[in-house]
Amino acid sequence: MRIVIGTFYRTGSTWLFNAVRLSCIEAGLSVKVSGNMNLEDFDEDVCIHKIHLHSAEMERAADHVFTIERDLSDADASFLRAFGNPCDPAHRKKSLRAAMLWRKAAMHPFHFDDIKQNPMRILTGISIELGLKFGSQDLISVHSKLKALKPPTDKTQDPESLYFSRHITSE
Secondary structure, three states: OEEEEEOOOOOOHHHHHHHHHHHHHHOOOOEEEEOOOOHHHOOOOEEEEEEOOOOHHHHHHOOEEEEEEOOHHHHHHHHHHHHOOOOOHHHHHHHHHHHHHHHHHOOEEEEOHHHHHOHHHHHHHHHHHHOOOOOHHHHHHHHHHHHHOOOOOOOOEOOOOOOEOOOOOOO
16 A cells, blocks of 8 residues: 655644554554655555655555645744744745645545644544544554654654654644
8 A cells, every 4th residue: 555645844744644654553554654755665565655745656656645734824834933944935836836736636635723623533534544444442542652752852853753853843
């Protein structure tokens, strides 16, 4: 199964990526993760790619595309908090165009506000879309594991969660 998390930056895409990853693991599936667009990485039972720029080839290869949306002014404010400067306008425009293409491809789009207000809605949607046979205890277990994830304190990126030190900029 090939899964792509494709969306605009600072929208909760890494949280969504981890929600999908941990749901697959909870279901007993073997998972490989990637933060790039290399199709050769699609060689496991479940491969999950998290990318921001759109790739038509990646979209065609994916069995499932998930996206998450967030008010652009909030995404821009989060970018500023994380990096100390606003996003380059040309990169922002390119990323926005890519996010619109991922939105068209997504079978089940989610919204950033649900991360805080209704994370079980997202987890339920993921389990339904992927055909995972989850009960309420499975969803609670995945949610607990998501809440326990923390970004590294140094300047590295965690190879499994794909979190980096400045990833979460507000509680």
